[in-house]
Amino acid sequence: AAYYLSVNRNKRSVALNLATDEGRAVFRDVADTADVVLHNFRVGKMAEWGLGYPTLAERNPGLVYAHITGYGEWGPHRHRPAYDLAIQAEGGMMSITGTPDGEPVRVGVAITDLATGYYTTQGILAALFERELGDGEGQKLDVSLLDSAAALNTYAALFYFATDDPPGRSGSKIPNIVPxxxxxxxxxxxxxxxxxxxxxxxxxxxxxxxxxxxxxxxxxxxxxxxxxxxxxxxxxxxxxxxxxxxxxxxxxxxxxxxxxxHDMAAVYDHEQIHARGMRERVDHPTAGEVEMPGSPMHMSRTPASVRDPPPLLGEHTDAVLREMGYDDSRIAALRDADVVA
Missing domain, CATH: 3.30.1540.10 (formyl-coa transferase, domain 3)
Known part of the structure; x- marks a missing residue:
């Protein structure tokens, strides 16, 4: 799918059945040497599997453990499921997006999904930096879609706090600058x-x-x-x-x-976009050549790049397990038992 292809380049895929004891044991082995564990299972599920932060941190004290949910790990709505469209509505974005007399409109991309990922990345990097400056201990990070939407409201929220008057939809205009x-x-x-x-x-x-x-x-x-x-x-x-x-x-x-x-065609035909390397191509094992946006982070010494296509499900299971010391016979046994794929 386009969404999957757009956000999973430069990654490796290990398919692991966490509903099995053996699958959870493999996961613990991976987490023992990991800097970061990131998941978006519902609240309490990883603890139910014996894969919660206290368990993994006891084995790997330096672990940074990030958990993304719709509403966060505490509060009266913590067990509710959530998707981007619902959070755009519940988080206020649809009340300020669209024309004054029109219907509420969602932002054209899954903005709360994306922003939650960005906030989580910032949190993970901050936790890793603190670990290096501190005593080497990791920590847990809890990020929710609703919190991210509330944070993204920025000046719209400040306008409400200052005036007690919620801003409405204004099309392309903003209330405090003309033209x-x-x-x-x-x-x-x-x-x-x-x-x-x-x-x-x-x-x-x-x-x-x-x-x-x-x-x-x-x-x-x-x-x-x-x-x-x-x-x-x-x-x-x-x-x-x-x-x-x-x-x-x-x-x-x-x-x-x-x-x-601009529409998407005009954006990705823009001479500045081409000059900045923001239209990338990568060969995918089943889809052929795939085009995608480049990285907007242009670093002078360690430039970002699209090195690998989004992986197939389980494409790197064997390679990763071998790196962890699993031999071929053990990997085959795990596959035969439907623990890995």
Whole structure:
């Protein structure tokens, strides 16, 4: 599946049946030499199998043990299952995504799944760093999708905390900057951003409306926010005279940030994306050549790369077990007993 292919490059796959005593014994052997264990089983399941943090940490005190769930390991909802769509709704994102009069809309990618992975990565790295600076002891990390969604709300949450008024859906606009949105054109839309006062004169000049600079109703961003109901129709009447490409060009000629709204084809044909190595290709054993986004982390001494394709299920079981000292006869016996695949 596309989702699997998109997030599993550079990994190895060991297929292990944890419902068996032998499978759990193999898992403990792996965990004994691991820096990190990461899982997303429901709360209590790993402990039920004898694979909880206290058990594994007793055997490997330096272990960093990360657990991802929908709602976290404590609290009244800890046993509920969760998926990205549900958490986008419950975590507030769908209340601020979409147009004011439209239906609630999910973000176009599984944003809470992805963000939870990013937060978990940060937590794991912080725990490993603390282990190295400290006494060598690891720790447990508990990360939930709902917590991650709540954290991602950032300034939308702060707006609510400050005003006691929950923000609503506003399309491409934000409540505290004008103009900063998608503008209509003859053939679609283009985005123009004027987040700083020094950009406002250039924006007005780009549209041939220099007189707006001296209009006291629009003199500052606070004025423009206060009078956006008057200003925005005026600006949209001007942008409707341009194609999207022409509007972007005239804005850029005046040093105003502007961009077309790209679909995936346009993104991955973008000359900057190609220049930065953000369209990668890798050979997959069954799917052939697979294209995928590159890594956005461009490190000077140890550059990131797409080295290996997403693995097939159990593709590396034998290799990993051999590295751990299992001989071929033992591996064959485990496979015959449906402990590994």
């Amino acid at each position: 900063y949105q998608a503008f209509p054109t003859t053939d679609g839309h283009a985005v123009v951003a004027v987040p700083s006062e020094h950009l406002w004169p250039g924006f007005c000049a780009a549209l041939g409306r220099e007189e707006l600079v001296d209009d006291e109703r629009f003199a500052t961003n606070d004025d423009r926010v206060r009078n956006r109901a008057t200003l925005e129709p005026m600006l949209e009447a001007e942008t409707r005279e341009y194609t999207a490409a022409a509007l972007v060009e005239t804005m850029r000629d005046h040093d105003v940030p502007a961009t077309p709204i």
